[in-house]
Amino acid sequence: MEGKKAVIYCRVSTAGQVEQGISLEAQEERLRAYCRMQGLDIEAVLIEEGVSGTKPLHVRPLGSKVIAMVKDGTVQHVVALKLDRLFRSSIDALTTTSEWDKAGVALHLVDMGGQSINTASAMGRMMLTMMAGFAQFERDLISERTTAALQHKKAHDKVYGPVPFGKDRNGDELEVNEEELNVLEKIKYWRKQGLSYWKIAAKLNTHDIRGKCGGKWYAASVRYVLNNATLAKEV
Numbered sequence: 001m002e003g004k005k006a007v008i009y010c011r012v013s014t015a016g017q018v019e020q021g022i023s024l025e026a027q028e029e030r031l032r033a034y035c036r037m038q039g040l041d042i043e044a045v046l047i048e049e050g051v052s053g054t055k056p057l058h059v060r061p062l063g064s065k066v067i068a069m070v071k072d073g074t075v076q077h078v079v080a081l082k083l084d085r086l087f088r089s090s091i092d093a094l095t096t097t098s099e100w101d102k103a104g105v106a107l108h109l110v111d112m113g114g115q116s117i118n119t120a121s122a123m124g125r126m127m128l129t130m131m132a133g134f135a136q137f138e139r140d141l142i143s144e145r146t147t148a149a150l151q152h153k154k155a156h157d158k159v160y161g162p163v164p165f166g167k168d169r170n171g172d173e174l175e176v177n178e179e180e181l182n183v184l185e186k187i188k189y190w191r192k193q194g195l196s197y198w199k200i201a202a203k204l205n206t207h208d209i210r211g212k213c214g215g216k217w218y219a220a221s222v223r224y225v226l227n228n229a230t231l232a233k234e235v
Contacts, residue, residue, distance in 0.1 A: 082111055201221070
């Protein structure tokens with residue numbers, strides 16, 4: 001690998017910093033130490049604070065700068081603490097790192113199960129591919145469990161998020177709001193008559209029928225209550 005210039009990338013979301021205790025300062029200190037040990041010259045330290053990892057790297061304010069520095073040849077090494085600091089999608093991870101590899105740029109992940117990974121070597125690239133796949137598998141499992149839990153709560157009228165139109169909250173239980181359900185019956189009827197979401201919203205506002213929080217109706221809010229699976233059996 002020619003060139004020793006490196007960009008350090010640190011990121012935490014607010015929740016991640018509080019719940020996992022991974023501070024930006026600790027990340028930066030560890031990554032600087034790694035660069036010194038590897039003989040890399042730090043060209044820039046990019047610190048992304050309060051940005052969700054669900055956003056692809058190229059749409060993050062500083063993530064896009066990492067990609068730009070790679071593209072224009074400013075750096076030959078990208079250094080981060082873990083894979084999830086840079087990527088959440090295995091496709092995004094493998095596609096991006098493959099492009100970096102073709103450009104002669106190595107990705108260094110300093111803490112992957114207690115070991116570092118460097119994609120400058122064939123072994124490092126193989127380990128990255130395997131770990132990206134396993135990370136995606138774990139996230140998919142978590143997503144499936146979360147979806148199943150939400151469906152269970154919906155089916156048993158448990159509170160699972162914002163109280164939907166047509167229900168009232170009583171502790172952790174959801175109870176029917178008859179007045180709102182009557183409004184939902186009107187909305188469903190008007191929709192069957194071929195009225196657009198916008199026209200239904202206009203009719204509700206004309207009749208001074210308020211939304212859940214007392215606000216005006218819009219096409220999006222009409223569409224939401226009609227598509228809400230919990231309310232479908234009640235309407």
